[in-house]
Amino acid sequence: MRHVILAAAFVAPFAALAAAGLSSSPAAAQSPQIEQACIAVAKNFLLVPAIKTGIVQSFPELDPPGARLTYSTREDAKPTDFNNEIECEFDKPQPPFNLMRFCISKTCYGPNEQEQENRRRYQEVKALMDRQKK
Numbered sequence: 001m002r003h004v005i006l007a008a009a010f011v012a013p014f015a016a017l018a019a020a021g022l023s024s025s026p027a028a029a030q031s032p033q034i035e036q037a038c039i040a041v042a043k044n045f046l047l048v049p050a051i052k053t054g055i056v057q058s059f060p061e062l063d064p065p066g067a068r069l070t071y072s073t074r075e076d077a078k079p080t081d082f083n084n085e086i087e088c089e090f091d092k093p094q095p096p097f098n099l100m101r102f103c104i105s106k107t108c109y110g111p112n113e114q115e116q117e118n119r120r121r122y123q124e125v126k127a128l129m130d131r132q133k134k
Helices: 002-019 032-046 116-133
Strands: 050-060 066-072 084-090 099-104 108-109
Touching: 032 050, 032 066, 032 084, 032 099, 032 116, 099 116, 108 116
Parallel strands: none
Antiparallel strands: 050 066, 066 084, 084 099, 099 108
16 A cells, blocks of 8 residues: 555656646747747858758746757758757847857857857857847
């Protein structure tokens, strides 16, 4: 009997999450505008006219607000092709967005990066993003 009670205590929280519709699947997008801004960052950095996105998550409530997504530059991308990742941080959760920093794979680009090349790539992408605001 004691094992049954312990098992029920262990399973109950997971059953409650499933009943509430919360599972291990990615969270629904919360800010399509932030997501689109991060996609624009990726396209500008990668010098491609379009990218295909896989999982997209945005976090307008965090400080700084941002988004992260998986992507592929292949036009005929299959689910297994979305193994590239970008993360973007902005100064506020609504337009016009001011790009503060972004990371592609494990390399980050921002105004305070130690590598001069990474600072330069950030400045280039930020200039392109700022031009789109006008």
